[in-house]
Amino acid sequence: MKKIRTGIVGLGRLGRQHAENAAFRIPHLELQAVCSVVPEEVEDFQKTWQIPEGYVDYDEMIEKSDLEAVLIASPSGYHCRQIEKALAAGLHVFCEKPLGISLDECRQAERAVEAHPDQIFMLGFMRRFDPSYQYAKKKLEEGAIGKPILFRGYSIDPESAIEGAIRFGPTSGGQFLDMAVHDIDLARWFLQAEARSVYAVGGCYLHPEFASFNDGDNVSALMQFENDTMAFFVAGRTAPHGYHIETEIIGTHGTLRIGGTPRANQVEILDRHGVRQECAQNFLERFEEAYLNELQTFAQCILKGEKPDVNVYDGTRATIIAKAATRSFRDKELVWIDV
Ligand code: NAI
Incomplete structure (x- = not known):
């Protein structure tokens, strides 16, 4: 079975849930790397769930790890910059809400998504x-x-x-x-x-x-x-x-x-x-089931090359x-x- 090599940034309240779903509940996702600015969180995840790679720096994860997709669950102010970085590196991106906290950064994220039409971008409006x-x-x-x-x-x-x-x-x-x-x-x-x-x-x-x-x-x-x-x-x-x-x-x-x-x-x-x-x-x-369903949809969109219904423009609006x-x-x- 095809497994999508996936990384996650942000291991807090919600990141933990996405990480667990990616690692154990979505058959087509394989959690290869975790990233948080808190080293203890990274070590804890790697040890408890045997995740091969851990990073305290997002850019380093994107540059060094051989990922196909990334899940962004960091604080809202980081989303757009992290989206752009991942798309530029050729990854599919799932990002938590809100897309961004300023209109300028949302527009910039839109341009980044438009510049990579063959990559999947999905926003986490899980309801x-x-x-x-x-x-x-x-x-x-x-x-x-x-x-x-x-x-x-x-x-x-x-x-x-x-x-x-x-x-x-x-x-x-x-x-x-x-x-x-x-x-x-x-x-x-x-x-x-x-x-x-x-x-x-x-x-x-x-x-x-x-x-x-x-x-x-x-x-x-x-x-x-x-x-x-x-x-x-x-x-x-x-x-x-x-x-x-x-x-x-x-x-x-x-x-x-x-x-x-x-x-x-x-x-x-x-x-x-x-x-x-x-x-x-x-x-x-x-929303336990909704978080699972949305990541399942993200994985299916990657595998089938289909665009998800909830997109970057929904985030901007x-x-x-x-x-x-x-x-x-x-x-x-x-x-x-x-x-
Ligand atoms: P949190 O504060 O519990 O966790 C944030 C995580 O990001 C921590 O692991 C922290 O160490 C890490 N982090 C902070 N700055 C970073 C950086 N520069 N690089 C890498 N890692 C960094 O936050 P929470 O509640 O998990 O929220 C995260 C995002 O998820 C927010 O954007 C929030 O709006 C969204 N959210 C969405 C929910 C939903 O129902 N869809 C529910 C709760 C949060």
């Missing part, structure tokens, strides 16, 4: 690969709810993860780019249109630290899309019950809801508190919309978006 979102998309396309009118997306991290959210907040690009970007991509995917205008509000309701880097701990935005459809987003960091991902698409003849109650499983607990369901606690738990929402939140005014 498109979650079975429930895929089913909802199929229902929509079959006409189950008529024409879509409104997309509503909530992405709220658990309060239990607040320390990390505050620590990485200043370099994350802000709530809209870091959290709501998934919903922004889904809104474009479900509504089949681009956002035209946005008005965003929010604040620091539990954690004043977010204000020091011009962000809020909970923010929301209302958008109008070019086909007159609407979208409403909530992104936050303070869900007491867990990882709250909830999506709704209202149509002319019905409504689709995904995770209306963001439960971890089908179990109901009846006890002295009443009747309750437990909630997924983090993104790895909620999502960044443009997220940045417009951020500007609206900071300047407290309606922002028009170039379509």
Whole structure:
């Protein structure tokens, strides 16, 4: 069986999951090299999983290792530069969201992808690969709810993860780019249109630290899309019950809801508190299958020479919309978006 020699950069919360999937769960991928700026992480991975090569410098991995593909799961500010480097070296690239944190670097990544048309580039908007979102998309396309009118997306991290959210907040690009970007991509995917205008509000309701880097701990935005459809987003960091991902698409003849109650499983607990369901606690738990499916798709695209549905332009559009929402939140005014 053909195995694609793969490297990964970034071995943190998400990189670990991608590395494990590439090493053990995707038959056509072979994890040959790992890279992180933290030497202990690299050593630990190599030892525990018998990965042949380890690097603390990304450029060195790309130059020295005989790779065919790379997975980028480093902090968002590094993505575009690392994409360009890998493409220039002839590799296929899978990159985590967001594509970039500035429009200039996104455009540069677009040019790099365009300059290497025979290589696969895929962006990790993994919700498109979650079975429930895929089913909802199929229902929509079959006409189950008529024409879509409104997309509503909530992405709220658990309060239990607040320390990390505050620590990485200043370099994350802000709530809209870091959290709501998934919903922004889904809104474009479900509504089949681009956002035209946005008005965003929010604040620091539990954690004043977010204000020091011009962000809020909970923010929301209302958008109008070019086909007159609407979208409403909530992104936050303070869900007491867990990882709250909830999506709704209202149509002319019905409504689709995904995770209306963001439960971890089908179990109901009846006890002295009443009747309750437990909630997924983090993104790895909620989207385990989606992370696996997206890498599987990446491998299949390489093998078949097919372009993935989620591409570099989806990354740029999502960044443009997220940045417009951020500007609206900071300047407290309606922002028009170039379509
Ligand atoms: P993290 O902070 O947990 O891990 C970052 C990793 O990158 C660490 O191993 C760190 O040592 C390494 N690193 C940092 N700078 C580097 C450099 N210059 N060269 C090589 N390695 C470097 O971050 P996390 O949460 O894993 O996020 C990584 C990326 O994944 C971010 O872009 C984030 O937006 C995205 N992400 C996507 C999620 C999704 O659901 N699709 C969920 C969480 C994160």
